[in-house]
Amino acid sequence: MKESFSTSEVAVYCHVTADTIRKWAEAGRIRVFKTPGGHRRIRREDLLTFLRDNSIPIHSDLKDEGVKILVVESERSVVTGLRRFLEQARVPFVVETASDGFDAGHKMAMFQPDVVFIDLQLPEVDGLELCRRIKEKADYSATQIIAMSPAGDNDFAMRALSAGATANLPKPFTPDDLRRTLAHVGVEVG
Amino acid sequence: MKESFSTSEVAVYCHVTADTIRKWAEAGRIRVFKTPGGHRRIRREDLLTFLRDNSIPIHSDLKDEGVKILVVESERSVVTGLRRFLEQARVPFVVETASDGFDAGHKMAMFQPDVVFIDLQLPEVDGLELCRRIKEKADYSATQIIAMSPAGDNDFAMRALSAGATANLPKPFTPDDLRRTLAHVGVEVG
DNA sequence: GCACGTCACTCGTAATGACGGGGTCCGGGG
DNA sequence: CCCCGGACCCCGTCATTACGAGTGACGTGC
Structure with missing residues (x-):
């Protein structure tokens, strides 16, 4: 089970493009961290919080029941x-x-x-x-x-x-x- | 295959204008969610439900290739x-x-x-x-x-x-x- | 260590959406 | 007849999202 996602993966879950995710990240709308090389990563937990906060439907791939x-x-x-x-x-x-x-x-x-x-x-x-x-x-x-x-x-x-x-x-x-x-x-x- | 649509795309499938979709969404007639920027997205599944509930003919684009x-x-x-x-x-x-x-x-x-x-x-x-x-x-x-x-x-x-x-x-x-x-x-x- | 796929960033530009206000058309009820 | 409400459409403005090209760097698997 994946613990973090790149912008383009998150983009799919949010129904927008990766570019938009990048802007959201820059605007602080979604919590991200960066690899030492500068690539953005979004933790699954943060993504779930974000999706819930914005009442965006959560794809079953993201759920984790064990x-x-x-x-x-x-x-x-x-x-x-x-x-x-x-x-x-x-x-x-x-x-x-x-x-x-x-x-x-x-x-x-x-x-x-x-x-x-x-x-x-x-x-x-x-x-x-x-x-x-x-x-x-x-x-x-x-x-x-x-x-x-x-x-x-x-x-x-x-x-x-x-x-x-x-x-x-x-x-x-x-x-x-x-x-x-x-x-x-x-x-x-x- | 698209998993979600914008209001204007849905408008075409419903044979009305995007504005009307907007009003429908505001009135809760059709299930939508919003991006953090406020743009509405309608999941394909919700759209199909909506079309069926209102007996609106379903365009072949929404079904698959045959x-x-x-x-x-x-x-x-x-x-x-x-x-x-x-x-x-x-x-x-x-x-x-x-x-x-x-x-x-x-x-x-x-x-x-x-x-x-x-x-x-x-x-x-x-x-x-x-x-x-x-x-x-x-x-x-x-x-x-x-x-x-x-x-x-x-x-x-x-x-x-x-x-x-x-x-x-x-x-x-x-x-x-x-x-x-x-x-x-x-x-x-x- | 190398190669390939993916990502970041910066432009710019185009497209699209939201929203509020104002129309139009239509049918029903007083 | 006239008023009213519902359903839909149109417009202008502003914000958000998309897309493309170009460049360079990162990350992962072999």
Whole structure:
């Protein structure tokens, strides 16, 4: 998630040109700071304040409700466990679920998750193929995939990693396994 | 694609002067926001809502470049045939393809097609299930589904219709079949 | 370290918008 | 008939925004 923006990025959010943003900045209408080289940067927080002050609609890209996690799974157990864990850890998060390929694709596009949990043993869907499909889209190069394979099946786990998964989480798992795996994909907990 | 408009641009779409738009905005009839400099901006979405609420005809500039068609298929033949047909008929259109459930879901969300062709004999995906999944989402209530079943299999065709397809197109088909089927889902050709 | 994309800055100029005041047209009610 | 209000349009002035060209510098990824 971006923490600061250049003038031309802000321009889009404000529905004006970059030139105008520059003038606003010079007039002190919007809070900016400059890089040592003189380029303007606007912090997300300042941009949000500015947009709110001027009642300019806020694009969903700018909102931040926490880590967005998509769970591709058929059972509910993983989801409830994950929810409980994150709630306890006081990490802001949003969890969505998908149970088949269609749903997974749809939610990927609509929800734009930061992390995707994929059960490799789904009845209808090939989990490995799913990893590949996600990773082959450039838009999701930053998306972290956590593959869930049955404990003990190392071969399966390896294949998941080579299919694009960042980490592997054997099932069943303990809260500590979860903590470690999330840390591995950049979600620090506790 | 423009995401917001000025009063004078909106004025053209509403067939009045910019001044009138200004008054409408002041009276709260149309949703606007202002730049810090006081210039009004109307979001495309708000404009469309406004036009619909007042049954003002929507200019094609505001919609996109024509009929949006998604083809869920494994072979290329249907797509090329469809393309050629629409080009010849001089209908503005955009065709996208998907070859599996994930892709289909992803394209549905990103592309928001008006019409979806679904091959019922896909190797990996259950076409009927796909129809159901699309139709169960309220966002796609206006989306027209054309199921493609092997010619002669009436039972299959019937099941497709009850799964949410608007029309059935037996394979193989003639240009005239295509014309009729498209007309049935509201795309008039020739 | 190099190259490419982006940004800053300064001009100037053109376009467009806001605003207030004043019209015009039309239909309804006294 | 006449007055009134609503809806729309027109005008002049001033402010805001856009755009273009030219130059040089910055930042980022490889």
